[in-house]
Amino acid sequence: MNERLNRFSKFFLSISIICLCCTQAFAQVNLASSYPDRIILNLAQDASTSVAVTWRTSTNILEGYCELQLNSGTRIDPKAGIVFLAETSTIEYSSEDESNIASNQHSYVFTDLIAGKSYLYRVGTEGFWSEWLEFSTPNTDNDEFSFIYFGDPQNDIKSQWSRIIRKAYQYNPNCSFMLYAGDIINNAGSDIQWDEWFKAGSFIYGMVPQFLTPGNHDYDGLTLDPHWNAQFTQPHNGPKGLEGTCFFIDYKNLRVISFDSAVDGELEHEDGYEVTSQKAWLDSVLKNNTKEWVIVTTHLPFYSPKESRDNELIRRNFQPILEKYGVDLVLTGHDHSYGRGTASDNLEMKPSIVYVVSVSGPKLYEAGDKDWMQQKGSMLQLFQNICIKSNVLTYEAFTARGELFDKFILKKRNNSSNKLVDKKPDIN
Ligand SMILES: [Fe+2]
Known part of the structure; x- marks a missing residue:
């Protein structure tokens, strides 16, 4: 009798272990529950x-x-x-x-x-x-505030990007917002990858407002990832059809503008609606601007750090508008390396806009050797802290270990372009 009971117990135990293994194997990590x-x-x-x-x-x-x-x-x-x-x-x-x-x-x-x-x-x-x-909420004075900027997170988001957002938050827990220059995940539509992104940032997203422009990986062909406008509630103040991807916000004495350079196969048709509508909109948003500082973000770089890449179409169509209204800073991603420089395709003017290309995720490439860069970086996951205090902007880039990698200060001047003071550390 005891032996039969023993055999039954062993059989029951084996079935339980198999059931548990199956449950574990097929457990879906990204399921929603009744709890938010x-x-x-x-x-x-x-x-x-x-x-x-x-x-x-x-x-x-x-x-x-x-x-x-x-x-x-x-x-x-x-x-x-x-x-x-x-x-x-x-x-x-x-x-x-x-x-x-x-x-x-x-x-x-x-x-x-x-x-x-x-x-x-x-x-x-x-x-x-x-x-x-x-x-x-910010007050309406021009006193100091700061925000974080990330280049592409994109790959191994939970495993290896999480340390970047956590280091950034550790560095500046009182930052006013966090800004992303696109390619938040690698495969548009992948809920598992979004699950990783939400786990990487966790409660930070619920306390620090996020500002996101999409990259080519946030599109599946010509279709924006359906997660984008379902899980982000960003302003719909851009051109029709580009809601939540082309828009602007005002924060104290700063206007931040996102235009969508990933739409229409990375703006494939120069005379297409996506280029012409965004140019007209950008012109009107800059023309009506009353804020002292203007930062533009988009995924594709105006100038690329990578030897084999160039985005002449972006410069030809959008740079004259940014220069006409004296935009201060352009924050981009896409090239998986770092470059920062002041440049212009207009040989008759003194360049004043500072262009930055950066990456925060672990997909990393070598930067090339291009003239436009005053600082460059290869194989580095970075985050940036950008601080504005009245008429002074302080930009700092940090490595994943929290070491200062790049720094400059922009000062507004009356009737003249910004004065740039280069403070990059001597680590190269
Ligand atoms: Fe990209």
Whole structure:
């Protein structure tokens, strides 16, 4: 009897182990649940009074709510907040070699916020709330603020890019926002890769607004990754059809403009709608600008660090507009190496715009030996901290170990172009 019981126990144990192994083998790491995840803030057009929040749940959560209150610094009373109903839509993502995945995406834009205040918010629904998260609106003075800039994360995002965003946050936890110059993931549509990106940055995205321009890897051919506008709520103040990829925001005395150089097969048709509409829009956004500083970001570099690459089309179409209105700085990605320099294709003018190409992920190439670069870097994962204090901009690039790799200061001058003070460290 005992032997039969023993045999039965062993058989039962073996079946349990097989079942457990199967569950582990087929567990999908990117499934949504009733609890909110992938909570992310995005900058709204006027950062002093608005900010957007987006998050994800499983499809059984039909409505999403946001609760908002001023950050009092004492114990949080959930009843003290204001409740808002978010917009909800069901999205099914499919990608080669991945199981299809459906989720509900919820988004809400907080408006009528008070400038210069700290807020607490949480998202979810009864019984399934997120933790309380904190964000701040900028005041309307021209005092100091700073933001982080990342070139392409793109590859091994959880394994090897995560240390970059965490180092950047460790360096400047009070940064006002984080800016990406495209190619956030490698294969547009891959929910597994987005899952890695959200795990890499985790709660940071829920506290520091993110500003993202898309790269060629954020497009599948001519189609923008459906995740883009479902999980990011960025301003729709650009040309029709380019919502969430071509837009601008104002932050204190800075205007930041994203134009989309990955659309239409990297702007393949020079006379096509994507080029002509963005040129006209860019001209009007710069013409109407009242901010002291203007930074433009797009994925393709105006000048490439790589020997074999050049983007003459971008320069021919967009550089004259940027120069006409005295844009200060252009932040790009795509080339997986580092280059920084002041340059112009117009031989009759003194160049003033500073162009930067950078990379934050582990896909790294050698930089070439091109004249336009005042600093260059190969095989380095970098992040940048850019600080603006009234009429002075301080730019710093750091390696993954937090070592200073490049630095310059731009000073505004009356009736003259910016004065650039090169402070690159002597490490080459
Ligand atoms: Fe790219």
